[in-house]
Amino acid sequence: MLLRLLLVPFSLLLSSVIVSAEEDPIRLKVEKRYEQFQVSDWFTDSGLKSILTPLMKVINQEHILEDEQQFYHAADLYDAGQKQLAFYYMHHLAHLGYSVPQFYLGYMYNVGEVVEQNHEEAAYWYLLAAMSGDADAQRNLGYMYYYGEGLAVDYDEAIYWFSQASFNADPDAQFELAYIYDMGEVVAADKFKAIELYKMASRADHVKATHFLGLSYRDGDGVETDYAVAFQYFSKAAELGHIAAMSELGYFYLNGFGTEEDFDKAFEWFEKAKAQDDINAYYNIAWMYENGVGVKQDYEKALEHYLVAAKANDADALFQVGYFYAEGKGTKQDIRKAVYWYERAVSHNSLSAMNNLANINYNDNGQWRDHSKAVELWEKAANGGHLLAQYNLGAYYETDDNPTRDEQKAFHWYLKAAKQNDGESQYKIAQMYLTGTGTDPSFEQYQYWLKQAAENNYQPAKDELGDEGEDLDPSVWEQVRTLINNANP
Known part of the structure; x- marks a missing residue:
């Protein structure tokens, strides 16, 4: 339902600090707009005279708040699809200073519903409602200051209004404020404050905040690493429908992080995330089929799932598809296809793909033979910390029939791998x-x-x-x- 019953006249707020309308430019602007506002021709053409007559009677009542059913009536108009009529009603009440209609009027201007989208007009009505303590308006005003929609970008103002909405127990604002302090991009990072705000939002079942808490306890970001607590937050977020949390929960069950190892539950949660097209779920299911963990080993099903993730440009999946074609796992061996998928993985900075493609370039006796490219790929992967590439470079520089044999380089790369x-x-x-x-x-x-x-x-x-x-x-x-x-x- 569109309208809420908590209607606070903005005029009452103004009257406590303003002697007369002439002394307040905002109120003057409101009154001027109200005087100019007229019922549009679409009312007479709408064929809704039976609805219009009682509505106008309600609007003309001297004490409009005495009959709360009229607000339900306006909401019913909106829900019934008579949004223009509901817009007129809200416009009238918003001009009289009621905060909730001001918020919804701001919302309709913001998204371009019924009226032409106008961010400046939206900001105007949000501001009036926000000053009356409307948490939704305060939060949305924070967004507009943060992203510069209808208002000049002002991070201090954004944080102020997010804070006001957060104080009014708005979980979305609590999450946004937590994220700002967590990232530390526009203010000094404050992980403690971020965690507390995430927790406040999570207690109101805010799904993103709950997922972020799982990540924080998993990674030890702002708190001590605690897989058991992370598991609890991922469980809650997954039950609330967060797709990435479903995959995380499956991964925790798969590895016994914060809970007993349970391959059946791992597969179950991966399948739920997969049903929502989660790429990580496709990859993890592929891994389970490849290794026969919790399911019967099946290379064809593994390749099928790796391919889905690879087509979404997941670097690890791109490598795995290349590897399956190179080794003939779940499909006929095809070096041409292996090179294709390895090269795509390399373009996404897969160190393993660099190493394996270098191996093909070094060992192939046909069209793929290219020792200089092999060394180039090995060095790129080795400098990125890839152990096998470091070993391969050591072996390459140690080879007796290598015209570029270099014992010191061989020692250098073997030592890198040895330290791993x-x-x-x-x-x-x-x-x-x-x-x-x-x-x-x-x-x-x-x-x-x-x-x-x-x-x-x-x-x-x-x-x-x-x-x-x-x-x-x-x-x-x-x-x-x-x-x-x-x-x-």
Whole structure:
């Protein structure tokens, strides 16, 4: 229903601070507009004389607030589709100073309903209603100041009116104000204030605020990380219909974050989000089919779901589709299609796609062979922190028949991967410290990295250390180095 019963004459507010109408430009403007306002010709052409007559009788009553049913009647007109008639009624009451009709008049001008859209006119009526304490008008006035619709952008005014609406328990305003303090783009960030405002809005079942609280507790943003609390907020937001929260809730069930691991519930929530075309849900369902988690392993269904997400330009899904075509998973192997999807993933900065496309460029013996492009892609991915690309670059620069062989570069990239806890790279670094390849020899570093590789269950390192992983004898190390150097003069 359009109209509410809480009608406060703006004229009463003005009368307490203004001696006469002549001294107040806003009131003068209101009265001037009212004097000029006349019933338009569409009333006589509307064929609604039976409705118009009782309505005019209501408007002419001296004490209009005595009969609350008349307000229901006006709302019924609006709900029945007689919006022009309802607009006339609201226009009359708005000129008399009633805040609720002022708000709705502002709203209709703001969205261009019945009348031509006019943001300045909307701002005018919102301001009158806002000054009477109308929370909806205060919130919408905040939007107009924030985005510069009908008013010059003024963040201080926007925050002021959002704050007024928030004080009047408007959950949308509480959320907007929380978001402003959360982002810290127009004011100094205040995470504590943001969290408190999100909580106030969430208690009124504001779905976005509830979802933001889930994200905050998941990521430790403004609060301590707490998966159990995040799970509760995601659950509430999902039940309220928030699509992204449904996917988050499925992910929490899938991984046992803040709750017991439950693959059936994970799949159920992913399916609910998928029904709302959520791309993350498509990706996660694909992952479950690919790995046989909670469902029977099915590469074809996995590819089907990855393709939906890929067509929406999800970078991880673009990579997965390329990988499925490269490996022939769920489809016939097709390097041409693999390259196509990898290249699309690369355009969305997928490091994994860069690495795999580089592998094709390096190893292919046909049209895709391009070593310079391979190195370029490996370096881009490696500089972005991709472990396999770092290892591949190390192996590339270590290769004997590589005309650009560079032991120092090989050491550099192997070390990058080793520091990411890759067992094979750690073993490579240990051997390079042993032989002094690409770096100065160091027994301590050799032993350190050999132990790291063994702890990561890299078998050659475990064999070299022995079953008990004892510290090595430095004299043995010197003997080994002498043998290696003699074998490689």
